[in-house]
């Protein structure tokens with residue numbers, strides 16, 4: 001079970017210090033937004049490179065951008081060890097996933113809340129991770145959408161049925177109040193932004209969230 005804090009709402013004027021707080025996490029989740037795929041703008045390749053060099057843990061890049069076919073490989077080159085692009089934005093998701101894997105990084109595919117999982121169930125082995133959004137992408141601090149749990153369950157069932165090693169990530173509104181619900185449905189990789197960075201002690205919150213799901217391990 002992996003805890004990947006999102007640094008979206010951290011203090012960017014103290015990037016190194018903010019990353020140091022979550023050194024006990026599994027991955028640092030970095031939200032790249034382009035103001036087209038989502039109505040918000042965050043960062044591009046140079047900042048991701050800076051995050052990679054300042055972080056003690058690997059970077060899980062979540063690309064909420066148009067035309068990932070063109071741009072995603074640059075985030076692998078920048079040093080992100082996992083690159084997730086959105087199904088709704090990719091023209092050729094299998095070609096892109098294969099290209100990322102050939103670069104030696106993990107390839108993830110993300111689904112917005114209204115995107116069904118069924119078209120992806122037969123091609124899950126093309127990816128290292130499936131990201132099931134539990135909020136509409138664009139902003140931190142939104143409420144967990146509980147009706148995404150059947151989608152998580154269907155992904156988990158297909159992965160287990162075919163004996164695949166594909167991680168199931170949930171992102172958005174994950175906190176002490178919701179993480180066990182997602183784990184019970186079949187998620188094994190948890191993004192938590194405001195829950196970690198608004199906590200008094202981010203390091204301790206990562207430990208707490210991990211201990212809450214430790215008993216639900218999959219595979």
Ligand code: DX5
Pocket residue numbers: 006008009029031062135136137138139140141142171172173174191192193194195
């Ligand atoms: C939303 C981002 C999330 C977000 C999570 O578009 O993809 O990673 O930062 O933040 P919380 O945990 O506050 O919902």
Ligand code: ZN
Pocket residue numbers: 006029030031062171191
């Ligand atoms: Zn994200």
